[in-house]
Amino acid sequence: MTPEEKQERLFASWLAAQDISFADREAEEGYRQRVMRIKQAVQLKQPPDRVPVCPMTGLFPVYYAGITVREAMYDYQKAAEAWIKYVLDFRPDAYVGMFVVPPGKLFDLLDYKLYKWPGRGVPADISYQCVDAEYMKADEYDALIDDPSDFWLRTYFPRIFGALRPLENLTPLTHVLEMVITCxxxxxxxxxxxxxxxxxxxxxxxxxxxxxxxAGDVDRFLRGRGFPALSGGISKAPFDILGDTLRGTRGIMVDMYRRPEKLLEGLEAVTPLAVRMGITSARAAGHPLVFIPLHKGADGFLSEGQFRTFYWPTLRQVIEALIEEGLVPFLFAEGGYNSRLEIICDLPPGKTVWLFDDIDMARAKEVLGDVACIAGNVPISLLAFGSPEEVEDCCRELIKVAGRGGGFILSSGAVIDDIRPENLRALIEAARKFGTYS
Amino acid sequence: MTPLAMAMAELDEKRVLELVRRELSAQRVPLEIVEECRIGLNIVGERYGRGEYFLSDLVMSAEIFQEVLRVLEPFLAGVSVCEDQGGKADILFGTVEGDIHDIGKNITISLLRCEGFRVYDAGVDVPPDMFLTLLRETGARVLGLSALLTSSFEAMRRTIQLVRMVIPKSQVRVIIGGLVNERVGRYVGADAWVREAGEGVAICRRWLGVKVVRRAMI
Structure with missing residues (x-):
């Protein structure tokens, strides 16, 4: 099968939702309309009936439900109710799933060191946050490159999970060979x-x-009511895999100067892992879209030369490998991406979604319009402190500029946590008011 | 510009360390060596401000400077370089309560210190009353608040409200940085807002005057 055929088959299966029993005919029709809207926006072959609207919500459902982030992370039922309430009240074309409130108790049991979360280092009503540090040392590239899984199990786990520290005592699993060399x-x-x-x-x-x-019950319930999740699979850019949670920001930046060859080897080593992760997670979810949040390639972080050398080549490999499997990488470019547009446009058309934050959307449409579905980018500060009228004006302008001819999903530029609900309502309504194509 | 300052500006770590060792063996006063490096760091900051350098370059420049200090340490005994003295500071800087992001804060502080300002780093997740206590202790005339989470804007607002209740605006000015803009600045009651570290340095220079520059290096 060609990548196009594979993509069609995955969209068809997402659209068919065979394992879902719909609440009624209206829910079923609503589901198919929403999925079709996203499919057409992605594929760039013809405009959908209207601009799809998929706000990039993070903890918004938690704040909207009036519970704390801690409650949502520890009382799964409360989180589930919050998600259902948000989706049914706001009726987005697709919603960001409950995975953004991971189970707090799991991380208690493992004595997780990589993050602080409500009740464990940050207040109960504030988001969990990553503790940026070196969890992999500069001289450990060879260990990572030679055997990534072994590095993860015997070096990385003991560092990021206090409860799993004793795993550093294990021998490599590949030492088990024949009877006398097993014990x-x-x-x-x-x-x-x-x-x-x-x-x-x-x-x-x-x-x-x-x-x-x-989380699975919530997903099935909401699909049964007509609402698909925005993505199924998840993966990361190889540079972010190493830079976010292994070498840390400082570590990876310094590696570009001190050990560029090792860094490039390390990036090559984790690339197949990122591909495998995207494919496996999307298949498990039965969903063609693979969410890929992008961090350290933003404007201002790396020079153009560094982006072209260290960030883009392996990310492109991941994107292409996912496309090859018929999947649709959904790239969430957090921060600015103005200086990257001419580089990232080197991709096959109708196969990716790029959600932008701090960017000139007119230029993004001009450069990427024939290649990718673009999404975004109502500023989070406007959503937090503006009025519904201002949000509506912003959306109308965005639809005019970026929505021209299809290939656009209306969304926020950054993750939505604690904002005025009426502003989110204005964003979603704007797609219905101003986004019709036919 | 001296070759050492130039090598620093070019982020040529190998050459910087080579020159530092050469100058040391030529009996050069260590503090003069530090001063040359600082001139190089200033150029790094200027290039960053002009968009010619990036976060990666700033991180690397700080790293090279640390290496220089490590080499010079035995010769600098008892002298504090680039740190505050006597607990007094021109600027108090920290990430607000509930937020532990510190990259932007650290970059800004290192640029400010290179300009010669005495900066007290209050760290991350700093409660409003701690900021107030530290303002009194350090005598800082500028309060820099950093936050990256939208949910942290409330903590920014609470901090500024508390400071304003106790200390008049003429004595302490507040600058915020991170994921902020005019709207956020107005909402939290800040005197200035910046998205880039370089802009923050320019504002502090304007507020505090350039006379403090270079004073705090030693």
Whole structure:
């Protein structure tokens, strides 16, 4: 099958929603209209009936429901109710799933070090936040490159999960070969502290399953009411995989100067992992869109030369490999991307979505309009502090500039947390008011 | 410009360290070496302000400077370089309560220090009353608040409200940075807002006058 045929098949399966029992005929029609709207916006073959509107909500459903972020992370049922309330009250064309409120107890059980979250380092009503640090040392590139899974299990896990620190005692799993050279690898599993770590894993697994069941139920319920999720799979740019949670911002920036060759090798090593992650997660969700948040390639972070050398080549490989499988990478370019447009336009048409934040959308449409569906970019500050009238004006202008001829999804530029609900309503209504094509 | 300052401006780490070692062996006063590096760092800051350098370059320049200090450390015993003295400061800087983002804050502080300002770094997740206490202790005339989360704007507003209740506007001016703009600035009650570290330095220079520049290096 060609990538086009594969993409058609994945969209058809998403559209068919065979495992879903719809609440009524209206819900079923609504679901198909919404999916079709997104499909047509993505494929650039013909404009949809109107501009799809898919706000990039983060914790908005939590604040809107009047519960704290902590409650949402620890009481899964409350989070589920918040999500359902948001979607049914606001009726977006697609919603960002409950994965943005991960289960707090899971991270308690694992004694997670990588983030602070409500009740564990930040106040109950504030978002979880990443602790930017070096979780992989500068001299560990070879260990990562030689055997990424082993590096993750025996070096990375013990650092980011306090409860899994004893896993550093394990031997590489590949030491198990024949009968007489097997026993040694099991000796560490007999250590009391390793057994304790394994018990923590079992408990964490039970907690993750409890949460996943609730999140899955929410997804099925909302689809049954006519509302698809915005994405199914997830992956990351190789540069961000290394820069966000392994080497840290400072680490990876310095690596570009001190050990550029090693960094490039490291990026090559994690690229197939990013591809596999995107494909596996999208297949599990039965959804063609793969969400890829982009961080360190933004304007101002890297020079154009650095972007072309370190950021783009491996991200492009990930994008192309996903496209090859018929998937649709949904790239969320946080921050500015004005200086990157001419570089990223080197992609096959009708296969990606680019959601922009701080960007000149007229220029984005001009440069990328024939290549990709663009999305965005109502400023988050306007949504937080503006009036509904100002939001409406902004959306009308955006639809005029970026919505011309299709290939546009109306959304916020950044993740929506605690904003005035009437402003989100104005954003969603604007697509209905001003976004009709026919 | 000296070759050392030039190498610093060009972010040529190998050459910077080579020149530092050469000057040391030629019995050059360590503080003069630091001063040359600072001139190079200033150029880095200017290039960043003009959009010729990027965050990566700023991070690398700070890294090279740290390496220089490591080499000079045995010769600088008892002298504090680029740090505040006696707990007094021109500028108090921190990320507001509930927010732990610090990249923007750290970059701005290092640029301010290179300009010679005495900056007290209050860290991240700083409660409003802590800012107030530190303002009193340090005597800072500028308060810099950083935040990246939209949900942190409330903490910014609370901090500024508390400061304004106790300290008159003529004594302490407030500048905010991060994911902010005119609208956010008005909402939280700041005297100025900036998106880029370089703009923040320019405003502090305007507010505090250039006379403090270079004073705080030693």
């Amino acid at each position: 040694g690898s099991f000796v560490p599993f007999g250590m009391p502290e390793v057994q304790e770590a394994l018990r923590a894993i079992l408990e964490a697994g039970r907690e993750a399953s409890r949460w996943a069941k609730v």
